[in-house]
Amino acid sequence: xxxxxxxxxxxxxxxxxxxxxxxLYGWGAYDDSVHDVIVDEGSxxxxxxxxxxxxxxxxxVSLSRRVPPGLHAHLGYLYYLRGDVDSATAAFxxxxxxxxxxxxxxxxxxxxxxxxx
Amino acid sequence: MLSxxxxxxxxxxxxLAAGCSTTPSYDYAAFIECEPRSILVLPPLNSSMEPxxxxxxxxxxxxxxxxxxxxxxxxxxVALMMRENGLPTPHxxxxxxxxKLVEVFxxxxxxxxTVTDWGNSYQVVSSTTTVSMEGVLVAADTGxxxxxxxxxxxxxxGSGGSIIGSLANALVTQVASExxxxxxxxxxxxxxxxxxxxxxxxxxxxxxxxxxAAYAAAANxxx
Numbered sequence: 001x002x003x004x005x006x007x008x009x010x011x012x013x014x015x016x017x018x019x020x021x022x023x024l025y026g027w028g029a030y031d032d033s034v035h036d037v038i039v040d041e042g043s044x045x046x047x048x049x050x051x052x053x054x055x056x057x058x059x060x061v062s063l064s065r066r067v068p069p070g071l072h073a074h075l076g077y078l079y080y081l082r083g084d085v086d087s088a089t090a091a092f093x094x095x096x097x098x099x100x101x102x103x104x105x106x107x108x109x110x111x112x113x114x115x116x117x
Numbered sequence: 118m119l120s121x122x123x124x125x126x127x128x129x130x131x132x133l134a135a136g137c138s139t140t141p142s143y144d145y146a147a148f149i150e151c152e153p154r155s156i157l158v159l160p161p162l163n164s165s166m167e168p169x170x171x172x173x174x175x176x177x178x179x180x181x182x183x184x185x186x187x188x189x190x191x192x193x194x195v196a197l198m199m200r201e202n203g204l205p206t207p208h209x210x211x212x213x214x215x216x217k218l219v220e221v222f223x224x225x226x227x228x229x230x231t232v233t234d235w236g237n238s239y240q241v242v243s244s245t246t247t248v249s250m251e252g253v254l255v256a257a258d259t260g261x262x263x264x265x266x267x268x269x270x271x272x273x274x275g276s277g278g279s280i281i282g283s284l285a286n287a288l289v290t291q292v293a294s295e296x297x298x299x300x301x302x303x304x305x306x307x308x309x310x311x312x313x314x315x316x317x318x319x320x321x322x323x324x325x326x327x328x329x330a331a332y333a334a335a336a337n338x339x340x
Contacts, residue, residue, distance in 0.1 A: 023184045024324060031305075034193040035176040039169075041197065069183050070191030077194045101155035101188040104223035109194075 025068040028056035033074065046082045053078065069099050073106065080113055088113060143317040145335040147263040151256040152332070154323050155188040157224035160196050160207045161250070165235035167300075171207050172196075174232050174250070177305040182228075185312045186325025190222055219257050226263065229253045234269065236300055246272040246300055248307040254319070264319060268311035272303055 029052045036044050053075040060067045076091030089110065096106040158178055163170045175192050183189045198221075199210045211229055218227055234249035251267035312319050321331045 024186070025183060027180055031176045031180060031301075034179065034191075035172065037193045038172050038175070038196050041200075068179070069188045070179065070194075074191040074193060077191070077197075099188050101223075101225075102190070105190060105221065108221055 024066060026056065026060040026063060026065040027068060028052070028059065030056060030068060030071055030074070037074075037078070046078055050075065050078045050082065067098065069101075070095070072098065073102060073109070076109070080109075085113060145264075145320055147256070147261055148254075148320055149332060149336055151226060151259075151261070151263045153187065153225035153254070153256070153263075155190070155224045156182060156226050156228050156254070156322075157190045157195065157218060157222050157257070158182065158192050158228045158230070159210050160192075160199075161230035161232050162207045162211060163232050163235075165232050165249075167235040170232045170235035173301055174230075174235070174248075174304050174308075177301055178230070178308050180305060181309040181312050182319075183324075184309075185319055186322030186328055187319075188322075188324070190224060195222070215255070215257055215260050224257050227255050227257055229255065232304075233267075235304070246303055248300065248304045250304075250307055250311055252311055266311055266314070266317050268307050268314070270303055270307040270310060272299065 033049050033052055037049060053071065056071065057067055057075070072091045072095035076088045076095065079085075079088035079091055092106045092109055092113075095102050158175070160171050160175050161178075163174075167173070175196065179189045179192055196210075199213070204210050204213065215227065218224065230250055230252045232248070232250055234247045236248075237246050247269065248271075249267065249269040252265070253262055254264040255261065256263050310318075320335055321328045325331075
């Protein structure tokens, strides 16, 4: 029994040492933005939301951290709602470049945006 | 990002944990077969007494799921797109055929969640905040259920019990986004526990440093 406890304690110590540093991503206000965009649809302050997300991306880049999955696409959609198709396109393409899992989804967004404008 | 040294030690730690643990009871065969990279989260069904629980909970889910190692489709856009396409409530969204979801989003797996408790219950001398969620993960190409679990968290009870639990809570606090509503913070804790429970959570996804070790351990539970 004591022989089993040593690796378990080692594991816990290691887990504490590694996980307490930080997670995989820098999150900032992404969750809050998700909530505001859905719940206040129509009355959401797009400039404020875009500002928050741009700051989040800049901070992640400056700290050499990964931007969370979906965030660039979220930002792109905010740009699209504001009518800034060029910035929206750039943000959607960033999502696809960083996360190829989003390829079909992003290509669909780009196609629909092109068709609508 | 974890340093390579840290990753190596974590992989070793995962292997040690697999060697020590005695009850790897959850059957991950279908999960391993699917090996999802990307997860589409639909707005949760809500059977709680709180009418806002669907979207108050949806905002808390991306962080714990992504930190578990998965690509998570942007939940706000997914919800807005579905609304725009004539699906006003989670019930209708949950009824969309998988083939249609694959056509539009191309996820490896789809997560169907239900919030069963949300908010305060008042007793004689105190109140307790409780959040309960149950989730089913379905392989997008076959429709096969590859994982199912439920989790409940109450504020003021149950926390600080196990060391693993405290570690998870510490990490939630570390990476936590700026959630002001205590129910939302509790919901994020609940979701974290639901996805990352070492006994029956999701196996760590491809962006997680213990992905390979955890898959190996789950594939050979007897060793």
